[in-house]
Amino acid sequence: MFYLTEQFFSIQGEGKYAGTPSYFLRTGGCNLSCPGFGAAYEVDGEVRYGCDTYFAVDSRFSKTWIKVEHPDVLIAELEDAFKKIGYLPDMVITGGEPLMYHNDDAFYAVVSWLVEQGIRITFETNGTIEIDFDTYPAYGACVFALSLKLANSGEPREKRIKPQALKNIQANTKESFLKFTIDKALVETTAFEEIDEIRKLLPELDIYCMPVGESRDTIWHNDKAVFHFCMQHNFHYSDRLHIRVFDTTQGV
Ligand code: SF4
Numbered sequence: 628m629f630y631l632t633e634q635f636f637s638i639q640g641e642g643k644y645a646g647t648p649s650y651f652l653r654t655g656g657c658n659l660s661c662p663g664f665g666a667a668y669e670v671d672g673e674v675r676y677g678c679d680t681y682f683a684v685d686s687r688f689s690k691t692w693i694k695v696e697h698p699d700v701l702i703a704e705l706e707d708a709f710k711k712i713g714y715l716p717d718m719v720i721t722g723g724e725p726l727m728y729h730n731d732d733a734f735y736a737v738v739s740w741l742v743e744q745g746i747r748i749t750f751e752t753n754g755t756i757e758i759d760f761d762t763y764p765a766y767g768a769c770v771f772a773l774s775l776k777l778a779n780s781g782e783p784r785e786k787r788i789k790p791q792a793l794k795n796i797q798a799n800t801k802e803s804f805l806k807f808t809i810d811k812a813l814v815e816t817t818a819f820e821e822i823d824e825i826r827k828l829l830p831e832l833d834i835y836c837m838p839v840g841e842s843r844d845t846i847w848h849n850d851k852a853v854f855h856f857c858m859q860h861n862f863h864y865s866d867r868l869h870i871r872v873f874d875t876t877q878g879v
Contacts, residue, residue: 629728630655630692631701632683633877636712639719640869642772642806642835644749649717650708654734655692657684657724659753663781666841678780679841682877683723698736705741715744721751729758729766739765757792760799771796771803773832777821779813790828797829805832806865810839811852819860837865842875 632655639649664678670687682688695701709715718741728734741748742765754773758766773796776787796803805825809818818836826834838853840846846867857864 628694628696629731629734630689631695632688632692632723634704634708636708636716638868639717639749640872641837641865641867642749643770643802643804643833643863644717644747645865645868647717648712649719649749650705650712651719651721652725653680653683654720654722654725654728655683655689656686656727657722657753658727658755659724659776659780659782659787660684661776661780661782663779680721680723695733695737698733698740701733701737702740705737715746718746718748719751720748724753724756725750726752726756726758729756729763735763735765738769742768753787754793754796755787755789757789758795758799760795767799769800771800772806773803773829774806774808775825777807777809777813778817779810788825788828793829797831803832804835805829806835806837808837808839809853809856810849814849814852814856818856822860822862833863835863835865837867840867840870843870846870 632653634650634652636650639645639647661678662676665676666679666681667674667676668681670685675685677684738748747770749770749772751772751774754771754775760767773793776782780787807822822834836853836857838846838849840849854864856862
């Protein structure tokens with residue numbers, strides 16, 4: 628059994644496949660909470676701080692999440708959605724942290740079915756979960772967009788950087804890449820040092836950096852600094868197209 632918070636058809640807004648029409652599944656729950664990202668929200672009358680997908684992270688929202696117990700039901704919904712779209716789009720499985728469910732029977736059945744259809748799946752993951760690729764071979768056909776958290780997440784290093792989990796992904800997948808969300812302050816302080824340390828651990832993976840900013844009003848505070856940072860260090864710049872186009876609208 629796993630939790631879904633939403634599913635929708637859109638265009639991938641970030642990373643290696645930015646601009647590609649993609650069907651999104653967003654799972655509920657995360658093994659981190661990233662209080663340093665400072666997105667304030669209110670739940671049951673209490674103000675809390677987390678990331679911009681707090682509604683898919685904080686279990687206090689779980690009453691709004693959908694329980695997926697039978698993979699066939701979700702697979703039928705996906706078949707129906709793909710028929711309406713008219714082709715098999717890329718699939719992005721995001722969260723929260725979707726790989727919390729990697730060994731769940733229902734979750735793995737859905738992933739295996741998608742792989743059998745020849746659909747490219749990208750997991751948007753924080754890279755902290757160790758995957759057993761021998762027991763779950765379908766993950767070897769997937770792309771892992773490793774959105775590793777840096778010190779600005781407010782999480783301790785030993786919780787956000789799991790060397791063995793990362794090395795397994797590098798060794799068992801072909802198109803995976805690293806993705807960092809950074810702001811001007813981090814660019815001017817520890818961003819390169821932190822990213823370089825991770826690059827030494829995962830030398831085969833391409834690096835994408837994108838600006839912090841959960842709205843059109845805030846993203847421009849950081850985009851130029853990240854743009855120049857990428858030029859300076861030979862990293863790929865990734866924009867966040869969905870924010871440029873849709874601003875703060877959810878489910879796009
Ligand atoms: S790991 Fe990602 S989804 Fe989880 S709390 Fe941190 S930013 Fe949010």
